[in-house]
Amino acid sequence: MKNILYISYFIFLCFVCFFSYLFIDSNLEFLSLFFSGFSSNNRFSTSVIYTGIIIIFFLFYLLFIRFFSKNKLNGKDIKKLIALTCIVLFFSYPAMLSYDIFNYIFTAKVAFFYHENPYIVMPNEFLNDPFLAFTRATNKIALYGPIWIILSGFPHFLGFGNFVLTLFGFKFVALAFYLLFLFILKKISVSDKAVLLFGLNPLVILEILVSAHNDIVMIFLVLFAMYIAKTKKMFYMIIFFALSLLIKYSTIALLPIFIYLFIKIVRNEQLNWSKIYLVSAALMFLVFLLSPIREEMYPWYTIWFLPFVALHYKNKIFNYLSISLCFGLLLGYIPFIYLGTYLEPTPTIKQIVTFVPSALFALFYVIKKKI
């Protein structure tokens, strides 16, 4: 039974990896060998396949949770499944759902190749740069913190000027921090359930292992700061929290938590970690909800609060609600895949599609409770 599960999951991951290459941009000359134009020429078929992938991905996820609860899967199995996911999806094409990785690459290029300040000089000022052909939002200065820009220097230099190597270098950074994050999550939660809930969540997998979003770096550093807080090493706690802030700024919402931790540690008082994780989840969820003020509610922003939800793995409602939200957020890509535009009606359909699963789950829960 277990072997069937492993094999079918492996085949499915391989298909996801293959499917990601159907999204290669025609302007991406560095990967022109793999360009098929399928996603832009067959929008309906692509949308249907994508929907199928999301549904199957979540079915696998729910199956893993169920099997784990029934002791049919153990910690070792979870590790194997995570390893399998990492190995296969590391080779996927990252700009399937988001083009952010190209911005990371270009920002690093502005800083380390052109030796310009990416907070002042925009990518579109380098008119003769070949990366401009496929990079989106080039009329923006660097959106991320300085620590991320420094960190992006590693894949930039290790790419030795080769675009494909640099691209996979950035994917490797995301993969490394994903694994480091899971390691710390396991240390903190002392349970494989939290690792399973976060690490095998399809949204986390697609946004981190496929799209290589840097949110995982930010959230790893903040969780590491919390882990250090447990050992009462305040200096390092502050350092890692500051580093996290300087990746993407969103963890500023956790400042009250860290002030609270600081006071409690100074007074040598007991800490209720369960409550700390709960408040952290609430604060990060609030930032997630407020994100449309700045831009829009991107699916990968869920990574800001999902770890804290996973740490509350005993609260089923909490977790299933977040799973339904993740499901909705991933379905939210369909209007763009099908219509190929960010203009209306894409945003309206996206909003509806995103929140319907959570609303249905909430309704189902209320009805079930009443019955």
Place this chain on the structure above:
Amino acid sequence: MAQKKFRMRNWFWIPLCFLLFLVFTTKVALAKSDYVLPYPSAMPGSIFYKLNLIKEEVLRYWYFGDFGQFKYNLSKSDKYLVEAKTLFEYKQYFLGLNALYKSKGYYNKSYPFLLKAHNKGKDTRNNLILFESASVKHIEILLRMKSEIPEEFTWEPEKSSPTKLYLHKEIEDSIKARQK
């Protein structure tokens, strides 16, 4: 109940009237030039002016890179040109002349960074257009300034001998620098 309804209506009309008032009284300002100079910042003598000087020094390092330095020098040139214009309007000719010197100095420093960038293979077309439109705007302001101030001015400081300030000559030099 009726009173309540009346109040509700009032609440509806107040924001509507306010909105209409805004619509009809707000003037739409259209920029005449593609290149826009900044607003005047703190003037000499103010504590903020000194703080601005410190900020300026710090920003010199923040604006690293050829494009960065080009932008930094051009923005400072703009800033001091506006400062000179404002000071001349208040007949502060000595301080205005100093600002004019600074503006010219920064302007002269900006172009070599574009050349440097060009020599490194960076595409400088956009920044060159920016530089040219800045030059046109600067000349426009300088010519206007020239028509509004005296040719010469004798500055008499309290504790030293008077100095003659050749205002028109300095403006002409500044224009020449922009025309190069």
